[in-house]
Amino acid sequence: MQIYSTLSREKRQFVPRDQGKVALYVCGPTVYDDPHLGHARSTIVFDAIRRYLIYRGFDVTYVSNFTDVDDRIINRAQQEGIEPAAVAERYIESWIGYMDRLGVMPPDIAPRATAHIPQMIDLIEKLIEAGKAYEANGDVYFSIASFDSYGALSGRKIDELEAGARVEPGEHKHDPLDFALWKASKPGEPSWDSPWGPGRPGWHIECSAMSEEYLGEGFDIHGGGHDLIFPHHENERAQSEALGGEFAQIWMHNGLVNLEGEKMSKSTGQFVSLAEILERNDPQIVRLMSLQSHYRRPVDFGPSEIDQARAALERIQEFDRRARQYVSGSEPGDAGEAIEAHRQGFIDAMDDDFNTPEAIAEIFELVRAGNNAIDSGRPVAEVGAYMREVEELCEVLGLDARQGAEAPTGAADALVDLVISVRDEARQKKDWDLADRLRDALADLGVVVEDSSGGAVWHWRSPGSRT
RNA sequence: GGCGGCGUAGCCGAGUGGUUCAGGCAGGGGUCUGCAAAACCUCAUACGGCGGUUCGAUUCCGCCCGCCGCCUCCA
Known part of the structure; x- marks a missing residue:
């Protein structure tokens, strides 16, 4: 298996740290608002990777964090006049709900930054002792000059970064590129006691502390969005490797989601919320869209792409539906050579x-x-083998071939069955006019009727579908 | 400005130094069908431009043009 690593900029043969096991850390969201399509793609991509690794027999440990202490959370809390923790809690719940709808497997461990303050403090203390970090007015900064390969992950040269770097008022950095490991908290902000006074952690330190806590040194894969390469992952790497230990072996970054060619981003207001999309579309459409392009490429999620993905998804589900009917409960047979080849x-x-x-x-x-x-x-056994293979491979990607559109209620199903049987009688009497009127009426109600030699079959039209 | 990436048929989107191909969507023509749908078969001068390497390049190299991302928070 070959995996592209951002650090080496090439595909490398994947050799897990521990044979048969994969330790995977994926940067999770900062929980200050509901997720948008960009979050969906990233999570779906790594979910599919995780599922595939499992399919290939690896024992996968998947860790994905919640960043629940951050300026934006604090701002939101102040706007709403509630505690930052309440804001975080609300959006963690929201996130979990959305990811469930997208069919994303829950992480094995979903650590929250605020539950790991002692580990972060411990790590910061070690960095200070090692001369890699320094305290200044209650803040603690990482000294990038102390880490030789700073910039290697993102391909930056320090002097070039130096040129554009600025120091915010109130900061006391020795070097403009130094970044905060610990910030002295201002009044009204969440704070924790520390050797440097009350404060809160910097953004990057949490991932270093939590990945080490749950996955240990030299874990296999660290993932996240392409926009996290700099500064987040560059800084994480510096913190974690500055003490001499190993950090992630492979860095994977998914391409970003664009909207009409422009990057989707919360800060610019250029984004589509997941809620907006899922209101009208099967979550699996989002998954198929995310996986129909390579994970490292940027993608555009527009209305036309959604329609195309929906049609593609329906093709798979339609096959499964026909096959299921054809097989009608029989056991699938052995997979033939054609199936093996695919x-x-x-x-x-x-x-x-x-x-x-x-x-x-x-x-x-x-x-x-x-x-x-x-x-x-x-x-039947042969068709069953195709059906089973399609279902299984779909599942590896987190797609459910079987899940066609669901009936609103069981009673509605029974009613449709009744109308269909009446229509079948009309068709036998060659009363095409009545048969067509019934089919049209059903279509208006969202029922797709398809006649075949064995009688009519029907299914609910999937949401958003035109046919 | 620095760094990185992209430009493939109407659209989305893989891939490869040459010989049959991606795949999906949409469209044309067939088969099947009472009609329709679904399904199957089939069809389109595809590889941004200019040079170079090569027997041969969409694929390798150089230049150019265009687009995007990162360089501040961001999946």
């Missing part, structure tokens, strides 16, 4: 830096072959 294609694609677009193409090849098998009346 499975191997899927694995080869994913082994090559998680090439999900190519992996998904293999699924579509299976769908076509499976549809062919149905059309040509192949044995």
